[in-house]
Amino acid sequence: MSHDDFQIEPVPGLPERPPEGEVILWQGRPDWLALSWDALSLPWVAGYFLFLAGWRFVAVSDLMPFGQAVGASVPFLILGGLVIAMLLIVGYVQARATLYTVTNRRIAMRIGAALTVTLNLPYTQLGSADLALRRRGTGTIALSLLGDTRLGYLxxxxxxxxxxxxxxxxxxxxxxxxxxxxxxxxxxxxxxITTPQVARTAPHSAAVAAE
Structure with missing residues (x-):
């Protein structure tokens, strides 16, 4: 029996239907392979285990034949392969659980694989949006927040x-x-930001003093 963890969303990626006048301009997810490579530091992990394998080979190459020295370094390569496979799975799951939404009023980010949260970031609370291009045609847009707004890094x-x-x-x-x-x-x-915001206020009551 199939189950959609987000079937309760009235609109995919949003916790409630957009108010009148708000229009969805774009929705998308991270590229899972690029996310694994960039956010989970796959090159560094692979390099670390290659270094361990090379160090092990050099350390034992004077003590045993070449074939046995290679065999002594293989376990580090296998362990590294398992770790990389696990990170790829994490990257895939994170990407599938994520949905970014850009509207004419805000940016919404549904994030989190185990604990899902939705961040609503109105344009009036954003200081800047910095674009960094990556390989394979992907990129990252970092959003700085104005004022004392704080979000937990983790x-x-x-x-x-x-x-x-x-x-x-x-x-x-x-x-x-x-x-x-x-x-x-x-x-x-x-x-x-350039559109005037009209706020409704209660009419002021005028006090008339009797002479």
Whole structure:
């Protein structure tokens, strides 16, 4: 029996239906392979286990024949392969559980594989959006927040700008067509910020003093 963890969402990626006048401009997920490579540091992990295998080979090459020295280093390669496979699974699951939404009023980020949360980031609370292009046509858009707004780094990870822990910058990580999405965000934010916001207030009661 199939089960969709997000079937209770009235609109995919959003905890409730958008209010009148709000329009969804774009929705997308991270590229899972790019997310694994970039956010989970696959090159560093692979390099670490290659270093261990090479170090083991050099350490025992003077004590045993060449074939046995190679065999002594193979377990490090196998262990490294298992770790990389696990990280790829984590990256795939994280990407599948994520859905970024760009509207004409905000950016919404449904993130988290085990504990799912949805971040609502109105354009009026964003200071900037920085685009960083990656390989394979993907890119990351990091969002800086205005004022005293604070988000937990670990809660948002890996959908954050790396190592910005003091003031977390939530990020649309490893998305396809990043330049197109960045232009959509820039145009929508510009239009939203320059549009006058009308707030409804209760009419003031006038006090008339009798002479």
């Amino acid at each position: 809660v948002c990870w890996p959908h954050v700008r790396p190592w910005r822990m003091r003031k977390t910058e939530p990020s649309l990580r490893c998305i396809p067509e990043p330049q197109k999405v960045a232009e959509l965000i820039a145009d929508a934010a510009r239009a939203r």
